Amino acid sequence: MNQAVRGVSIADGRMTVDGITGAFVPAAGRPLALEAEGLVLVRGHVWREGVRHEASRIEGRARPREASLHRAGYPGEAHDIALTIRPFPTEAAQAPLLRLGLAGDMAEAGLDQNYRADLFLPQPLFGELRRELAEGPPLRLSLSAATDLWLREAEPEALPGRPLAFHLGLEAKSGRSTSGHGRVETIEWSRAAAAGEHGRLAAADSTAAEEEEPEDPVAEQLRRINWSLKQVLIVLAFLMLIVALK
Secondary structure: OOOOOOOEEEEOOEEEEOOOOOOEEEOOOOOEEEEEEEEEEEOOEEEEOOEEEEOOEEEEEEEEOOEEEEEOOOOOOOOOEEEEEEEOOOOOOOOOEEEEEEOOOHHHHOOOOOEEEEEEEOHHHHHHHHHHHHHOOEEEEEEEEEEOOEEEOOHHHOOOOOOEEEEEOEOOOOOOEOOEEEEEEEEEEEEHHHHHHHHHHHHHHHHHHHHOOOOOHHHHHHHHHHHHHHHHHHHHHHHHHHHHHO
8 A cells, every 4th residue: 555645735836745855846848758559449429418429439558758657645657558549529620638647546545557548639630540540550659748747846957868757746635646637749650550561571581581591512512513424425425426427
């Protein structure tokens, strides 16, 4: 079980937690990057007030890239994040939104490894990704987002190239972890078919190289002897012809 968080104070853009040395500051200007794999389209419908609405979604597993995700005041970090991608309910052309948190009542149970992420895409972008999945699932989806997550106060002074440790915030009254929110700045994906084709070509090249057997030296010597004998027989036949003509 995780240690209890005794108290949280948020003032002047700094968050302090009882029992934790140092303070946390907003991760302004430090985008969080995620990578997702194993994307699967889940089709479905919901009924609201007797009217059917499409409720398709895309599910996969995500992880931070060149960073780590934690809960302020708790040990452990997110190694595996359950990702759900949903469309906005309207056609509004707005930037994709990201929400990070814990799964259901796991936040209250104080468990570490139940992180989840919800990505909300505009309808056209969600439709494009869904069509890509129908043709062949992407190998990897990458995104970066500006978030309201927190960093340790000394973290912004970290050396260049050092992975940042992002933290979910805590409620000032209850001390429980809150959800983090972000606006997606970049998003891209690569096709699984391209990677698979590359792998198949590499495997084919490797197999062809293995199937090319080296020359047998004994067989080569026999071929040379056979060729020499043929040349001797030709010379003898020519000499016999000359003798016959005389």
